[in-house]
Amino acid sequence: MVASRWLPLPILLTLLLGMPAWGQASSARSLLAELRRVGVRVTQACEPGLLGSFSDRRREIRICPEAHDSDEEVFRTLVHESWHVVQSCLANRGRVGTRRARPIARLRPDLLPKMLRETRRSDLRIVRSQYAPEDQLLELEARWLESYPEVVENGLQTICR
Numbered sequence: 001m002v003a004s005r006w007l008p009l010p011i012l013l014t015l016l017l018g019m020p021a022w023g024q025a026s027s028a029r030s031l032l033a034e035l036r037r038v039g040v041r042v043t044q045a046c047e048p049g050l051l052g053s054f055s056d057r058r059r060e061i062r063i064c065p066e067a068h069d070s071d072e073e074v075f076r077t078l079v080h081e082s083w084h085v086v087q088s089c090l091a092n093r094g095r096v097g098t099r100r101a102r103p104i105a106r107l108r109p110d111l112l113p114k115m116l117r118e119t120r121r122s123d124l125r126i127v128r129s130q131y132a133p134e135d136q137l138l139e140l141e142a143r144w145l146e147s148y149p150e151v152v153e154n155g156l157q158t159i160c161r
Helices: 009-017 019-037 071-091 109-118 121-130 133-145 149-159
Strands: 041-043 052-055 060-063
Touching (some): 019 041, 052 071, 060 071, 071 133, 071 149
Antiparallel strands (some): 052 060
C-alpha cells in the first residue's frame, strides 16, 4: 500500500501546468498574495458570458475558468481584474473603495499611444463597442496590462495599501 502524501505546491503546479507555465504559476501566486494583502478575495463564481469581474463593493474578483480555453487565458483574466483593483486604489487614496476607479493613464497620458499600439485589435474593438465612453480608458488599460503581470503586481504593492 502506498502512503498518501501531499505534494509541495511548486511540484503540484509543475505537474498540472507543465514547465512552460512555471513563471505564470509563480506570478499567479504572487498576485493572489497581494490581492489577499489588500483585502480582495478571488472566487470562481460567475455570471454567464463573463470571463471575470471585479466588484469594489464586495472586494472580490470573480474568475470564470470554464469560460476560458486555456490556463494562460485564466491567468490573463486574473491580471486584468487585478489591475481594476489598482485603479480602485488610485481613486480611493490607496485603498479598495467605491469611489469611481481612476485610470493611471489620466496621470500619465504619455502611455496612451503605447496602450493603443500594444493592445490587440480585437480588444480595441470590444472596448469601443461594448463599454460606455467613461469606462473605455479603464478597460483599455486593464486589457493592455494583461501582458505585463509584473507591472500589475508592482501596482498592487505600491499603490494599494
